[in-house]
Amino acid sequence: MLIKFIEFIGAVIEKPLLGLGRIMLLLGSTLKGIVRPPFEVRNIVTQMLQIGVNSLPVVLVTAVFTGMVLALQSYTGFKRFGAEGLVGSVVALSMTRELGPVLTALIVTGRAGAAMAAELGTMRVTEQIDALETLATNPVKYLVAPRFLSGMIMLPALTAVTDIIGILGGYFVTVLLLGSSSKTYLRATWDYLEIQDIYSGLVKACFFGSAFALISCYKGFYTSGGAEGVGRATTGAVVYSSMTILISDYFLSVWLFK
Amino acid sequence: MIELRDIHKSFNSHYVLRGVNLKVEKGESLVVIGGSGSGKSVLLKHIIGLLAPDKGAVFVNSTELSLLDEEGLKEIRRKFGMLFQSSALFDSMTVWENVGFGLKRHTHMPDREIKEVAVEKLKMVGLVGVEDEMPSALSGGMRKRVGLARAIAMKPEILLYDEPTTGLDPIMADAINDLIIKMREELNVTSVTITHDMKSAYKIADTIAMLYNGVIVATGTSVEIQNSADPVVRQFIEGRAEGPIKIEGRNR
Numbered sequence: 302m303l304i305k306f307i308e309f310i311g312a313v314i315e316k317p318l319l320g321l322g323r324i325m326l327l328l329g330s331t332l333k334g335i336v337r338p339p340f341e342v343r344n345i346v347t348q349m350l351q352i353g354v355n356s357l358p359v360v361l362v363t364a365v366f367t368g369m370v371l372a373l374q375s376y377t378g379f380k381r382f383g384a385e386g387l388v389g390s391v392v393a394l395s396m397t398r399e400l401g402p403v404l405t406a407l408i409v410t411g412r413a414g415a416a417m418a419a420e421l422g423t424m425r426v427t428e429q430i431d432a433l434e435t436l437a438t439n440p441v442k443y444l445v446a447p448r449f450l451s452g453m454i455m456l457p458a459l460t461a462v463t464d465i466i467g468i469l470g471g472y473f474v475t476v477l478l479l480g481s482s483s484k485t486y487l488r489a490t491w492d493y494l495e496i497q498d499i500y501s502g503l504v505k506a507c508f509f510g511s512a513f514a515l516i517s518c519y520k521g522f523y524t525s526g527g528a529e530g531v532g533r534a535t536t537g538a539v540v541y542s543s544m545t546i547l548i549s550d551y552f553l554s555v556w557l558f559k
Numbered sequence: 560m561i562e563l564r565d566i567h568k569s570f571n572s573h574y575v576l577r578g579v580n581l582k583v584e585k586g587e588s589l590v591v592i593g594g595s596g597s598g599k600s601v602l603l604k605h606i607i608g609l610l611a612p613d614k615g616a617v618f619v620n621s622t623e624l625s626l627l628d629e630e631g632l633k634e635i636r637r638k639f640g641m642l643f644q645s646s647a648l649f650d651s652m653t654v655w656e657n658v659g660f661g662l663k664r665h666t667h668m669p670d671r672e673i674k675e676v677a678v679e680k681l682k683m684v685g686l687v688g689v690e691d692e693m694p695s696a697l698s699g700g701m702r703k704r705v706g707l708a709r710a711i712a713m714k715p716e717i718l719l720y721d722e723p724t725t726g727l728d729p730i731m732a733d734a735i736n737d738l739i740i741k742m743r744e745e746l747n748v749t750s751v752t753i754t755h756d757m758k759s760a761y762k763i764a765d766t767i768a769m770l771y772n773g774v775i776v777a778t779g780t781s782v783e784i785q786n787s788a789d790p791v792v793r794q795f796i797e798g799r800a801e802g803p804i805k806i807e808g809r810n811r
């Protein structure tokens with residue numbers, strides 16, 4: 302009975318643990334690939350453009366509407382007890398500490414993470430990754446390291462843009478649509494926003510960027526089973542990355558804001 | 560030049576290779592035949608270190624692959640060129656960038672010169688004027704030839720062919736056979752080919768080895784294999800459904 306139970310537990314946790322181990326090994330060789338010359342400059346630039354520049358339009362739309370709805374909702378709520386002057390701080394704090402990094406990470410995961418998994422997955426099933434190895438090229442260094450590095454750098458950059466645009470969106474709604482004074486909004490933003498808020502948001506973004514890139518590359522890199530496998534890898538990349546972002550966000554918040 | 564000693568390999572609970580012994584001499588053309596799913600590709604991947612054996616050892620020029628670190632393995636791989644079954648061209652690059660990939664990464668040649676070399680290699684495999692195309696614009700036979708041009712770009716000593724004629728029409732298949740022979744004559748390479756195309760095997764092989772049930776069951780020259788009395792070999796080379804080799808998934 303007891304042995305059966307232990308076997309059951311073992312069977313349940315074996316696969317996740319195996320996956321975790323493999324992803325950590327991939328992380329190790331990725332980090333090695335980043336710091337060891339020769340540096341894959343061309344691939345890094347391409348990936349930065351892919352993740353950063355190409356995600357910009359959708360990130361901008363997300364940011365401006367998030368800022369706007371945040372302002373609208375908090376204005377309505379705060380008005381009930383006469384605190385509408387604080388809308389600016391609510392928008393600024395929510396954007397920099399929480400919504401900026403998390404929403405940007407989720408959007409970029411849906412876009413760039415899915416693309417990474419699909420691209421690497423296709424390269425795996427069409428033997429292109431094997432071909433790289435036969436051409437004496439380390440595929441982790443050549444493919445995964447540039448994507449990981451770009452995710453780690455570009456997500457904070459995009460988050461900074463989201464923060465600013467979100468605050469501007471809030472300004473637009475509060476001042477131009479709801480008729481609050483511009484001075485009040487800006488003062489509420491400046492007076493309550495600390496450098497720590499912005500910085501911790503960017504630290505989160507850096508972690509999210511590394512996490513989604515690593516998970517998406519892992520899913521793509523170890524794809525098997527043809528077109529269906531690529532589809533599974535892509536779905537898995539988005540689901541696991543999003544979960545990781547949302548769950549780690551809580552623990553990062555506990556750590557960063559204690 | 561290449562030696563496989565008692566190679567065992569299984570995936571999960573599926574036992575694919577059960578003690579393969581094989582030797583390839585310098586300059587020889589060895590063809591490994593066997594049914595689909597018999598582990599031919601797995602065998603080929605062991606030779607270039609894409610897969611590591613569970614038990615046994617692979618030697619290339621008397622160096623055991625499993626004892627090499629990453630750099631050592633890289634060094635050994637530069638002696639190899641491999642043509643993949645699906646060609647495995649990098650679809651984000653043009654044809655000449657594909658062919659020149661190894662040169663770009665392992666030499667300091669400027670792009671202009673790399674392109675010149677690529678065009679020359681493409682000419683060797685009978686392709687002219689396609690260097691600026693993307694691989695997706697090419698037919699299956701052309702992709703195979705680009706794959707071959709890429710495999711020979713770094714002047715390898717050993718060429719590995721993974722089902723080089725599969726999926727091609729008979730005329731294109733024969734053209735690829737001729738190219739394999741040409742590569743051997745002009746570049747003086749050792750080659751290992753896996754295939755189930757017997758016509759191709761007879762044409763390009765010095766030695767044919769048959770893989771069945773995870774072991775090499777017969778080895779010989781083309782003539783010896785053609786005259787073999789072994790019922791397994793006979794069934795395979797004659798392409799009969801009835802015999803000692805059972806078709807997977809069929810009710811008996």
